[in-house]
Amino acid sequence: MNILVVNAGSSSLKYQLIDTDTDTLYAKGICERIGGDGSLIEHKQTVKGLKVKKEHPMQNHADAMKLVVEHLTDPEVGCISGMDEIEAIGHRVVHGGSYFSESILLSDDVLEKLKLCRDFAPLHTDAHLMGIKGCLDTMPGKPQVLVFDTAFHQTMAPEAYIYALPYEYYEKYGIRRYGMHGTSHRYVSAEMAKLLGKPVEETKIVTCHIGNGSSISAVKGGKVMDTSMGFTPLAGVEMGTRCGDIDPAIVPYLMEAENLSPAEINTVMNKKSGFLGVSGFSSDSRDLENAIANGPSDPNYERAKLAVDILKHNLKKYIGSYAAIMNGLDAVVFTAGIGENNPNLRELVCEDMEFFGIEFDKAANDAAPHVSENTRISKASSKVAVWVVPTNEELVIAKDTAALVAGK
């Protein structure tokens, strides 16, 4: 079944056309600066290896969708002969609140519930609503499915998702742990369960999705027991520009000391912290790795190393605590931009973990700096398996969409 996967941001729209019968990616691309000057589309026809990038006016997401369909059906750079060949659309949705614990076919009722999720992620939800409307305008009648980043985490028990604040704030405002990157955690934990070769119900896996935004999950028996992101994607480990877990008392302290408004302290924690804040020069792990490789003569060496060491320390703590709550550990999985492409971080995290049964295979890790297929980086004798599994959220979205449309 040909499924168009759509990931709508406030001024961008990413897409992929996937045949779910053969897992073939036919085309992918991005429309950028929608509604602004110099909007452009970048389109790749992956089977023939063709690429186009051109400026094209796009007032809104409906214009973007029209352009996407034009490119998909273009005789030269396209991959299908007409819109009829797209059987359904699957949307990535960042926040489903407590309303959605699994993917769902779009209906008026679903749309109303999605609007309620604006409280948790206003910018993202507005963007998704625009993406959905763009598809309704361009391809009326085509089935649409919503796949939520939060859904996989809905299996957590209250002891994992309720914060020890006055309970009325949970009831009044829905303040609780939701978690993010659920589609990625779901994909890599399912792949890992297959690699372990035992029934999913018997597996205990820690999944480490480490990119610009990072989250760690404890997945026991195929269900999330806990995850590091919380009410918002700010919680958990240190990230590119986000601080992750800090003592909450720092917030009012800094607001007073630096005379910051709630919006300003939010910007500090979301945009000026993490790798960027600690290193003082970059949020990108490649820049930090370069400075570290240059050695102490590099003016950025000390703080780049500190920034990376903080993430290493955070990850070890999460892996250890998640092994404790699952009462065991079969596997640790690394995925996403850093997890798939930064062998040094993987080594830092996995060394000196013999107590947890991890025997790291440095040679296998060094041989796979950039991982494009599932790769084992622990020794065969290791009690706990460590793998790098490239994530594929779009494939999960496409498969969920195909299954719902087929009525499975």
Ligand code: ADP
């Ligand atoms: P996002 O959370 O925005 O999806 P990504 O998963 O793309 O982020 O991760 C971005 C991070 O991954 C950056 O720190 C970047 O340095 C790192 N990264 C991505 N691709 C590569 C690569 N090919 N080589 C080294 N690092 C990479």
